Amino acid sequence: MLVTAVAGTAGVGKTALAVRWAHRVRDRFPDGQLYVDLHGYGPDRPVAPEDALAGFLRALGVDGGSIPPEPAERAARYRTLLDGRRVLVVLDNAHSAEQVRPLLPGSPTACAVITSRDALAGLVAREGAHRLTLDRLPPADARSLLRQLLGARATAAPAAVDALIERCARLPLALRITAELADRHEALELLDLDGDPYTAVRAVFSWSYQRLDPDVARVFRLFGVLPGHDADAHTLAAMAGTGPRSARHALETLLRAHLVDRIAPGRYQPHDLLRAYAAELAADPGHTAERATALTRLSRYYRAASAAALDAVAPYEKARRPAAPAWDGELPALASPEAARRWLDTERAGLLEATRHGPPELTRFLSDTLWRHLETGGYHDDSVTLHERALVLARESGDRLAEANALRQLSTALNRSGGDLHRAIALLRQALVRYEELGEPELRDASLVNLGNAYASLGDHFEALRQYRLAQEGGAGGWVLHRAALCNSGISLQLLGRYEEAAQAMRTALALCQEHGDRTNEGNILSGLAEVSLQLGEEDRAYEEARRALGLARETGYRLVESHALRVLGQLHERRAEPERALHHHIRAEAIAREVGDPGLIASALNSLAGARAVAGHPRQALREYAESIAVAVGSDHRDLLARAHAGIAEVHAGLGDRDSARAHWRQALTHCEALGLPETDRVRERLAQCGPEPATA
Known part of the structure; x- marks a missing residue:
């Protein structure tokens, strides 16, 4: 290296x-x-x-x-x-x-x-x-740079150029900015530098800053207030209390003056020295009110824009999100899910940085609003960080409802990230206590569904079903919570081999979605139903349900469901002895699972892809994919998926004639299947017996 x-x-x-x-x-x-x-x-x-x-x-x-x-x-x-x-x-x-x-x-x-x-x-x-x-430019190189920037004017006034070079401390950044001011003769007469390069650079910055119109100068100062590193016109317009067109004009003026750089289309960022200079200006006592107003407006803008973006990405959850504050400015175009996701991805770092020193109400709002995007985008570090901050602030303020909400969101982030599922369960139980004390039955029942999801991730589907049943018995969450509990119950019932019960639960949930126009979760449930129908031997029904699920997933941008529907279609093609078509669907399902970042989805997709590889005659590649599935399942504590990966590896080794390796993996699969009560237990036990007794040792 x-x-x-x-x-x-x-x-x-x-x-x-x-x-x-x-x-x-x-x-x-x-x-x-x-x-x-x-x-x-x-x-x-x-x-x-x-x-x-x-x-x-x-x-x-x-x-x-x-x-x-x-x-x-x-x-x-x-x-x-x-x-x-x-x-x-x-x-x-x-x-x-x-x-x-x-x-x-x-x-x-x-x-x-x-x-x-x-x-x-x-x-x-x-x-x-x-x-x-790198040393500062030699005088000859500095003169050459100024000749490139100023042309004939530099050649005509060599003494003035040399004075300018020294006042810029021979730094290229300062020279480029000063070239914009070359027609101002007073620029050569300012400041005794006292040998301090930064004093020189600050002086050069001041020359450029002092030339700005007041509105443009204010936008430059706002870069010293901005929590993130870069911004677009909408963000700076929100802070300045102007419109994006005015902010865009100011940014282009700053760009021409070399006070900011365009780092991507529509996004601007100053050099860190210029950012520090902007922060000095913003911190001046004369701008205290301007700074406070900008931060207040930024907090309101971030909340309003985040709410609008999530309304486009996940409209079916709008009622569960906090109401955004009224906003008198212009928001970016966020009507489509694609545009909303782009904005959320681009602004993610700034939004998270704003919670580090921003007002508590901003952190709480973003914790309750951004969780869905952070989850589906796989930004699990950010998700945990955001909810941890919300939890600390809630406890400091003594706001018990905010504390309960942060506990619930943090536990969900840990579950989705493949983090400590036992900690996630402990946090959810704390949230349940708070909701009971506060008389919040709907949030309590939502936590019970989340608790069921955490147990399902552990592979304990019996306990998951118990939590889903408790949520339904609470009856406080309306049709949305009832639909979620039924759908998730169906998934656990299916994984326990109780296919008829799973189909009944899912069809009841599907009817609720169709009654209320919830097309996003309609696709989710159809995808689950397709897998159940396949396991019941109803291939034509499974195909129709999977195709409908895939169409709805693509319509609503529900990537997790798109991956699952493709995986079911891959399994259908395996049943129909079409290995190449099966592989095509499984490869696409696995790629989308990685994009979503859900470890359970990834391990499931890898298991299915590996199985398809083995059927298609690629056992070595199948073993590599099963091994990766094991790594994901172990890291995220998905024990049922771990059992199925070991069973898959055992089948491949058996097909290769390696009975010892097959026996070792059948044994590991059996241990997990027995502990979790999985429907594969008897088959795994039978396959282990077919491997024969352990080889004798000397």
């Missing part, structure tokens, strides 16, 4: 050098490039190594549900994925050696380039990094 550390003062051009070099040598790294801005310096906290690793793992194709929770495990998975690959890793704006050390690839075929204001002596000493120190 080749490591190069590019060090130098702020504004000297470290990032520009690294990024330009990375573009020039792209063909040397055919397996790709990874980039992260570690925000090591500036008003924001540096990016934690574990968060950067999560981003890299996603970029390398790891779904959200399979990202290990522990930093050391993430680093190990990252290095394993890069082993043997020719990849360039750019770690920009690092704060320290400790921040970047877990992000180094480790493979001799990979290369890492790090930029930092720090000399990173630890990396040079321990990792053998080559350090390249």
Whole structure:
């Protein structure tokens, strides 16, 4: 592994050098490039190594549900994925050696380039990094740069150019900004620099800032208030109390003045030095009221826009979400699920950062609103962080209802993330106590359904059914809660082999969806019914239900259901001796499961895909996919899926004539099946017996 550390003062051009070099040598790294801005310096906290690793793992194709929770495990998975690959890793704006050390690839075929204001002596000493120190531009190069920027004016006034170069401390960033001001002769007469480069840079910034119209200057100051790193016109318009058109004009003016950069279409971000300067301006006592008003408006905007986005993504849950505050400004176009998801993905970091120091009502609102998007998007770290913050704030304020809600949401995040399911169950039981004390029967019954889901994830479907029954007996949640309990009961009944009961529960739930126009969950239930019909031998009915489920899933953007419906269609094609068509559906189902990031869905899809591989005559690939399913199931404590993966591996080994390996996996499958009371128990016991007795030992 080749490591190069590019060090130098702020504004000297470290990032520009690294990024330009990375573009020039792209063909040397055919397996790709990874980039992260570690925000090591500036008003924001540096990016934690574990968060950067999560981003890299996603970029390398790891779904959200399979990202290990522990930093050391993430680093190990990252290095394993890069082993043997020719990849360039750019770690920009690092704060320290400790921040970047877990992000180094480790493979001799990979290369890492790090930029930092720090000399990173630890990396040079321990990792053998080559350090390249960038000094400020030599006078000749600075003159050349100004000639490029100013043309004939620079040639005509060499003395003025030299004075300007020294006042800019020979920093490229300052020189580029000052070139915009070259027609202002007073720029050459300002400030005794006293040998302090940052004083020089601040002076240059002030020259550019003082030229701005008041409305544009205010937008620049708002970057010093913004919780996230970048923003669009709608966000800054909300903070400024103007319209997006006005904010967009201000941003384009700032862009021409080199005070912000356009980092993506419609999104802007200042250099960290400029961000720090904007924060200094915003913190001035003369702007105290402006700062407070901007943060208040931002909180209201984030709540209004998040609510509108979730109304488009999950309209069937609107009644269960908190009401958004009235908003007098313009919101982005969020009417379609696709546009809403794009906005939520783009703004996710800013929304989460706003909860770090924002008002408690914002954190509580986002905890109760964003959970669905964070869950389906596989952003499990963010989900746990958000709900943990909501829980702390609720306990600090003594708000017991907010505490109960945060407990419930946090437990759901832990369940979906494949985290500590036993902790999730404990949190839900605390929430149940709070709801009972507060007289909130509907929220209590919703928690019972969530509790059933947690037990189902553990593979304890008997206890899951008990919780679903208690939720239905409570009767406080109306048709929505009744539908959820029936649907989930049907899934557990099916997994216990009680197919007729499962079909009855699901058909009752389906009728509720059709009566109330809930097309999203209609697709969900049809997908479950298709699997039950298949197990009952009703192939034509199963095919029709799966096709209808797939159409509804794609119509409503319900990716989890799309994956499940494709998996059922794959199983149907297996029954019809169409292995290639079966594989096609299973491969697509597995890919979508990874995109969703639900570990239970991923393990199920991998089990089905591996089974189809074996039938199609690819046993070695089947073994690899079963092994991955085991890793996901163990990491998320899905014991029933673990049992089925071991049974699948045993079948493959038996087909290959490896009776010892088959026997070992049948035995593990039997242990889990017996403990959970799964319907496969008798068949697994029979297959184990067919392997014969254990070989004798000497």
